[in-house]
């Protein structure tokens with residue numbers, strides 16, 4: 001299996017890079033939903049770091065547990081509002097909410113495929129997903145749904 005150490009470190013690194021970014025955590029009237037989304041995101045990041053650290057070492061059980069936890073977070077996060085909802089014209093908000101939910105379900109679907117790859121011992125494929133399509137989904141979602149502030 002050719003999972004480069006550099007690639008694993010890259011994965012952990014990109015997580016920290018986002019964590020360091022100044023992202024506002026309050027967009028709703030009382031800020032509650034947005035804080036909640038922030039907590040979900042920090043959960044995604046923690047679990048993704050666990051996967052990046054354990055995949056190469058063949059610690060599949062730890063990766064499976066982390067992937068499952070991420071699925072649970074995605075199931076819950078799809079019901080939340082995107083952080084930039086109030087920056088969108090009122091007549092477009094229902095569509096924006098729907099798009100956010102679709103992106104979260106796409107994440108759920110990536111995580112389900114990741115789980116299958118882990119269960120089948122396909123670590124190369126699992127890594128290709130984490131550093132490829134899952135990473136891209138995260139990047140594009142952040143562009144679309146993070147607040148501009």
Ligand code: HEM
Pocket residue numbers: 015018019020021022023024025026034037038041042044045048082083084100101103104107134137138141142145146147
């Ligand atoms: C594995 C995938 C993902 C990871 C590891 C991740 C991680 C993070 C992190 C670390 C933050 C920054 C929190 C902060 O510093 O304030 C963040 C913010 C955010 N992410 Fe994600 N994310 C992922 C996927 C997604 C997806 C799929 C969506 C949308 C469907 C999304 C929407 C957002 C939004 C709206 C924010 C801003 C939330 C706030 O106000 O704090 N993320 N994410």
